[in-house]
Amino acid sequence: MLNSTLSQLSAALAAKQVSSVELTRFFLDRVGALNGRLNTFITVDEAHSLGQASVADERRAGKGNVGAAGPLTGIPIAHKDIFCTRGLRTTCGSRMLAGYTSPYDAHVIERFDAAGAVQLGKTNMDEFAMGSSSETSHFGPVRNPWDAARVPGGSSGGSAAAVAARMAPAATGTDTGGSIRQPAALTGVSGLKPTYGLVSRYGMIAFASSLDQGGPIGKCAEDLALLMNAMAGFDARDSTSLERPYEDYCRSLEMDLKGIRIGLPGEYFGDGIEPGVRKAVDEALRWFQGHGAKTVEITLPNTGLAVPVYYVLAPAEASSNLSRFDGVRYGHRAKDYTDLADMYRRTRAEGFGTEVKRRILIGTYVLSHGYYDAYYLKAQKVRRLIAKDFADAFARCDLIMGPTSPSTAFLLGAKADDPVQMYLNDIFTIPAPLAGLPGLSIPCGFDAKGLPVGLQIMGNYFAEAKMLGAAHRYQQATDWHLRAPREAPL
Amino acid sequence: MILLPGPPASMSITPDQLQRIALLARIEVSPAELPGVTVRLNGILGLIDQLQALDTQGIEPMSHPLEAHFAVPQRLRPDEITEPDCRAACQKGAPAVEGGLYLVPKVLE
Numbered sequence: 225m226l227n228s229t230l231s232q233l234s235a236a237l238a239a240k241q242v243s244s245v246e247l248t249r250f251f252l253d254r255v256g257a258l259n260g261r262l263n264t265f266i267t268v269d270e271a272h273s274l275g276q277a278s279v280a281d282e283r284r285a286g287k288g289n290v291g292a293a294g295p296l297t298g299i300p301i302a303h304k305d306i307f308c309t310r311g312l313r314t315t316c317g318s319r320m321l322a323g324y325t326s327p328y329d330a331h332v333i334e335r336f337d338a339a340g341a342v343q344l345g346k347t348n349m350d351e352f353a354m355g356s357s358s359e360t361s362h363f364g365p366v367r368n369p370w371d372a373a374r375v376p377g378g379s380s381g382g383s384a385a386a387v388a389a390r391m392a393p394a395a396t397g398t399d400t401g402g403s404i405r406q407p408a409a410l411t412g413v414s415g416l417k418p419t420y421g422l423v424s425r426y427g428m429i430a431f432a433s434s435l436d437q438g439g440p441i442g443k444c445a446e447d448l449a450l451l452m453n454a455m456a457g458f459d460a461r462d463s464t465s466l467e468r469p470y471e472d473y474c475r476s477l478e479m480d481l482k483g484i485r486i487g488l489p490g491e492y493f494g495d496g497i498e499p500g501v502r503k504a505v506d507e508a509l510r511w512f513q514g515h516g517a518k519t520v521e522i523t524l525p526n527t528g529l530a531v532p533v534y535y536v537l538a539p540a541e542a543s544s545n546l547s548r549f550d551g552v553r554y555g556h557r558a559k560d561y562t563d564l565a566d567m568y569r570r571t572r573a574e575g576f577g578t579e580v581k582r583r584i585l586i587g588t589y590v591l592s593h594g595y596y597d598a599y600y601l602k603a604q605k606v607r608r609l610i611a612k613d614f615a616d617a618f619a620r621c622d623l624i625m626g627p628t629s630p631s632t633a634f635l636l637g638a639k640a641d642d643p644v645q646m647y648l649n650d651i652f653t654i655p656a657p658l659a660g661l662p663g664l665s666i667p668c669g670f671d672a673k674g675l676p677v678g679l680q681i682m683g684n685y686f687a688e689a690k691m692l693g694a695a696h697r698y699q700q701a702t703d704w705h706l707r708a709p710r711e712a713p714l
Numbered sequence: 715m716i717l718l719p720g721p722p723a724s725m726s727i728t729p730d731q732l733q734r735i736a737l738l739a740r741i742e743v744s745p746a747e748l749p750g751v752t753v754r755l756n757g758i759l760g761l762i763d764q765l766q767a768l769d770t771q772g773i774e775p776m777s778h779p780l781e782a783h784f785a786v787p788q789r790l791r792p793d794e795i796t797e798p799d800c801r802a803a804c805q806k807g808a809p810a811v812e813g814g815l816y817l818v819p820k821v822l823e
């Protein structure tokens with residue numbers, strides 16, 4: 225059961241080999257056994273999960289008035305604690321929201337509820353999704369199931385680690401500069417950041433609204449496709465949600481790789497990539513070449529500027545989005561203050577952690593009078609050049625592949641006090657969201673330390689099905705995605 | 715408006731400038747934190763200063779991630795009330811509420 229794909233679990237539920245209550249109980253026990261060590265979940269409410277499971281069992285049995293069962297009916301799914309849930313508190317990994325329960329559900333939650341999936345709990349994350357290591361959470365760092373002394377990546381580190389440790393069959397995440405793909409790579413699981421606008425941001429606590437995109441984290445590409453079928457869809461309450469015809473993300477899983485052109489950007493294979501990462505990625509590329517794909521040398525010349533662009537735009541948007549946390553309408557309020565301005569300042573000083581405050585200050589600075597043109601507008605112009613690099617590249621190839629991250633999982637604390645080093649770790653995942661493009665990470669091997677390596681597959685706008693198809697073909701021939709981590713044996 | 719001292723050419727900030735930014739951001743930075751925060755912020759500003767080396771004359775700023783790909787529709791909706799009254803539910807998480815109103819420290823004497 226622990227290593228089953230979603231379609232295997234779904235078949236077992238349909239054949240009554242297991243009930244949703246049993247399945248949910250099983251994963252709750254696994255969470256109970258491992259969470260003390262890995263700290264992947266912030267909130268678990270067993271009664272709430274089991275109640276949903278019992279409704280799912282009735283739905284599978286054709287009872288009740290909740291519609292026909294679907295592939296996800298009765299399957300427990302963990303949600304990043306950035307998605308608002310009416311039934312479970314939503315903290316976004318922050319002291320600011322440590323006691324907050326949302327009066328409404330995120331659109332993604334509504335869609336999983338409508339599909340009959342069970343909410344397994346809310347996963348730990350970098351505070352307000354700002355981080356690449358899941359160390360900035362108010363609720364303590366998440367640990368990597370492959371080596372508990374190491375980080376799982378971030379910011380969706382709790383979701384990725386929960387799937388890696390088989391504490392959840394699948395999970396949701398969000399990606400602003402790599403927060404789905406990088407932790408997926410560092411924990412040996414699969415994760416997809418969809419094209420901007422496919423998954424509604426309604427009820428997903430905002431970090432940088434022009435970049436934020438929800439997406440699935442699972443063991444394999446086939447699971448991601450099933451999850452996307454549930455997650456993606458138009459929602460009028462998100463002004464950037466795209467109105468598109470229904471898309472079956474499973475439709476290309478059996479695609480033929482013959483003639484597929486894989487672009488290899490020189491900038492993604494330069495210095496600074498760990499040898500173990502390079503070796504595993506090269507071997508995966510050889511597999512694709514051996515199965516009919518053609519590789520094409522391409523160039524994404526502004527890759528080196530993606531991190532600087534991101535660290536202007538994301539903090540600028542964050543400083544605006546996080547101005548809502550003022551100690552008046554919800555969340556933390558300081559106990560002692562002299563007047564309204566003092567209350568704001570103390571509330572925000574206490575409620576936000578170091579990295580969040582740092583980014584709000586950077587964002588405030590780059591948007592301030594006299595600096596707006598030099599920083600913010602400049603970054604928006606370079607953003608266009610980065611998008612153009614991809615447009616030129618996709619004229620010559622169907623998919624782009626390279627490492628998801630230049631390194632495997634690093635030690636806890638190794639970069640915690642050096643924000644610039646932490647930021648540079650996201651050099652390969654930041655470009656895609658700047659251009660609004662989809663990106664996928666799948667496991668493709670291990671380094672000499674036995675830590676997982678991620679292969680990134682990027683595609684053109686709305687090319688998710690093709691990306692998932694290529695990944696699925698690879699996973700049919702390899703078993704990296706089925707390996708269980710040391711700290712959480714099967 | 716509070717103007718920040720110093721021309722844009724000077725890309726590092728002083729502790730004094732940081733205090734003014736912190737005031738704008740409504741975040742208290744204590745005197746003890748000030749030197750460390752200034753150093754780290756200047757590290758980040760050093761990183762983003764790399765942008766200045768690139769000539770972007772004639773390039774339009776891009777604010778929507780899909781606008782390079784297609785004309786992004788700006789959707790309008792009918793001007794109708796669609797939300798029910800959920801004041802009580804929304805105020806449940808507020809730090810201080812009285813009679814349906816949010817309480818804040820006195821602003822006007």
